[in-house]
Amino acid sequence: MSDFELIIVGGGLASARAIRAYREAGGEGTIALVSADSTIPYHRPPLSKRYLRGEAEQADTLVEPHAFYNGNGIELLLETEVASIDPGKHTITTRDGHDYRSRKLLLATGAVPRQLDVDGAELPGVFTLRSLSDSTAIREAAAETRDAVVVGSGFIGMEVAASLSELELDVTLVSRDVDLFSQLGSPEISERLVTLYGERGVDVLRGDEVRAFRGHSRLDTVELHSGPAVGAGLAVVGVGVQPAVSFLEGRGSSSTTGSSSTRGMRRTRPASTPPVTSRPSSIRSSAGGGASSTGRTPTTRAPRSGGSSPAPTAATTPSRPSSPNRSD
Numbered sequence: 001m002s003d004f005e006l007i008i009v010g011g012g013l014a015s016a017r018a019i020r021a022y023r024e025a026g027g028e029g030t031i032a033l034v035s036a037d038s039t040i041p042y043h044r045p046p047l048s049k050r051y052l053r054g055e056a057e058q059a060d061t062l063v064e065p066h067a068f069y070n071g072n073g074i075e076l077l078l079e080t081e082v083a084s085i086d087p088g089k090h091t092i093t094t095r096d097g098h099d100y101r102s103r104k105l106l107l108a109t110g111a112v113p114r115q116l117d118v119d120g121a122e123l124p125g126v127f128t129l130r131s132l133s134d135s136t137a138i139r140e141a142a143a144e145t146r147d148a149v150v151v152g153s154g155f156i157g158m159e160v161a162a163s164l165s166e167l168e169l170d171v172t173l174v175s176r177d178v179d180l181f182s183q184l185g186s187p188e189i190s191e192r193l194v195t196l197y198g199e200r201g202v203d204v205l206r207g208d209e210v211r212a213f214r215g216h217s218r219l220d221t222v223e224l225h226s227g228p229a230v231g232a233g234l235a236v237v238g239v240g241v242q243p244a245v246s247f248l249e250g251r252g253s254s255s256t257t258g259s260s261s262t263r264g265m266r267r268t269r270p271a272s273t274p275p276v277t278s279r280p281s282s283i284r285s286s287a288g289g290g291a292s293s294t295g296r297t298p299t300t301r302a303p304r305s306g307g308s309s310p311a312p313t314a315a316t317t318p319s320r321p322s323s324p325n326r327s328d
C-alpha cells in the first residue's frame with residue numbers, strides 16, 4: 001500500500017487551488033491527487049462557452065500547467081475513481097481495488113449532473129455537461145447536426161443554448177419553469193432573456209418538459225409533454241447537479257457521468273422544488289419577443305445574423321445572477 005502525507009480526492013478547481021495553498025503555507029510531504037477525470041484540473045466555465053464554441057482548446061482551460069504538479073511533487077492518479085474511504089484506517093480504496101493511506105485527506109469531488117428519467121435518456125446524442133470530454137463530445141455533435149434541444153433554463157442550459165445558437169444551430173430551449181433563470185425570482189429578467197434569445201433565433205418553450213428522447217441508433221426527435229415533437233440531432237440536458245459523495249456511503253459509484261449514482265431516481269427537479277401538479281400550457285416565445293402563443297404553431301425565427309453579432313452569451317445577458325465568479 002502506498003503512503004502519502006496528503007491525499008486529495010477530486011481533480012477540479014478546488015483541488016488544484018488546495019495544492020497551491022497547501023504548499024504556499026509550508027505544507028510538506030507527498031501529495032496524491034486522485035481524480036476520476038482523465039486530465040489534470042481544468043476550469044469548467046469555458047466548457048459551456050469558448051471551448052464549446054471552438055474558440056479555446058484544452059490547454060487554455062488548465063488551472064495549472066503540467067509542470068506545476070511535477071514541481072510540487074504531486075503523484076497524479078487520473079482516471080481513478082475512489083469507491084470508499086475508511087477514516088479509521090486513514091485509507092481510501094479505488095474502484096479498481098487499490099488502497100492508499102494518508103495522514104490527511106481532502107475530499108473535493110464536486111458534483112455530477114442530474115439526468116432526466118425519461119425514455120431515451122441514454123441515446124447517443126443526448127448529453128449532460130460537466131467534463132471536458134462532455135464538452136468535446138457536444139462540440140463534435142454540434143458540427144454534425146443542424147438542430148439542438150437544450151433542456152433547462154439555469155446557467156448551463158442558457159449558456160449552452162447561447163453557444164449552440166452562435167454555432168448556427170437551430171436551438172430549441174425547453175424550460176420546465178415559465179420564468180427563465182427562475183432561481184432569480186425575477187419575471188422581468190426572464191422576459192428580457194426571452195426577448196433576447198428570441199431575437200437571436202432560439203425557440204424558447206416555457207412551462208414544458210421532455211417526455212422522451214427518440215431515435216433508432218441515435219437521437220433524432222425530442223417529445224414534449226405539451227405535445228409537439230422537436231427534431232434534434234443533439235440534446236443537452238442541464239437540469240442541475242448533485243454532490244458526488246455516494247462513495248462516502250460505501251454504496252457504489254459516484255461516477256462523474258452521474259449516470260450510475262442517479263439511476264432510478266427522479267432526477268428532473270431539485271428536492272426542494274415542489275412537483276408540478278398542474279402543468280401550464282407550453283409557452284412558445286417567438287422571434288423578437290415574449291410569449292406569443294401556447295400552441296404548436298411553428299415559430300418564426302429571427303433571421304440569423306451570419307455570425308457577425310454576438311450570441312446571447314452570459315456576457316450579454318442582463319443582470320448576471322448571484323454567482324460572481326462566473327466568467328469566460
Ligand SMILES: Cc1cc2nc3c(=O)[nH]c(=O)nc-3n(C[C@H](O)[C@H](O)[C@H](O)COP(=O)(O)OP(=O)(O)OC[C@H]3O[C@@H](n4cnc5c(N)ncnc54)[C@H](O)[C@@H]3O)c2cc1C
Nearest residue numbers: 010011012013014036037044045082109110111325326327
Ligand atoms: C459547463 C460549466 C460551466 C460553468 N461555468 C461557470 C462559470 O461561468 N462561473 C462559475 O463561477 N462557475 C461555473 N461553473 C461551476 C464551476 O465549474 C464549479 O463550481 C467548479 O467546477 C467546482 O469545482 P470543484 O473542484 O469543487 O468540483 P468539480 O469541478 O466538480 O471537480 C470534482 C472532481 O472530482 C472528481 N471526482 C468526483 N467523484 C470522484 C471520485 N469518487 N473519485 C475520484 N474523483 C472523483 C471529478 O472527476 C472532478 O475531477 C461551471 C460548471 C460547468 C460544468
